[in-house]
Every structure is written in structure tokens, then in C-alpha cells.
Amino acid sequence: MSNLLELKVTIExxxxxxxxxxxxxxxxxxxxxRILYGSEVYPHNYGFIKEALDW
Numbered sequence: 001m002s003n004l005l006e007l008k009v010t011i012e013x014x015x016x017x018x019x020x021x022x023x024x025x026x027x028x029x030x031x032x033x034r035i036l037y038g039s040e041v042y043p044h045n046y047g048f049i050k051e052a053l054d055w
């Protein structure tokens with residue numbers, strides 16, 4: 001028997017990216033926040049579950 005749960009998540013920063021995105025709850029849009037230069041990248045996916053945010 002399998003108990004599967006489906007979650008919808010928003011990934012703000014994809015693994016391996018050098019671009020940091022930021023979610024704006026007022027406009028419900030994602031925009032570029034900053035760009036890392038050189039060989040720096042984000043090591044993991046970073047995001048959120050919209051329904052779980054405590055605003």
C-alpha cells in the first residue's frame with residue numbers, strides 16, 4: 001500500500017544556477033534578485049510551498 005502525497009513547490013533558485021530569484025508576494029511574481037559572478041553557484045534547489053508560508 002502506498003501513501004503518496006503531491007506537493008506543489010516554487011523553486012526560487014535552481015541547483016547549479018548562479019542567479020538568485022526572489023518571490024514577491026504583492027505581485028505574485030518572481031524576479032532576479034542578484035547574480036553570482038565567477039564560478040560560484042547555488043549547490044541545491046531552494047524554494048517554498050506557497051500554501052505553507054506564514055505571512
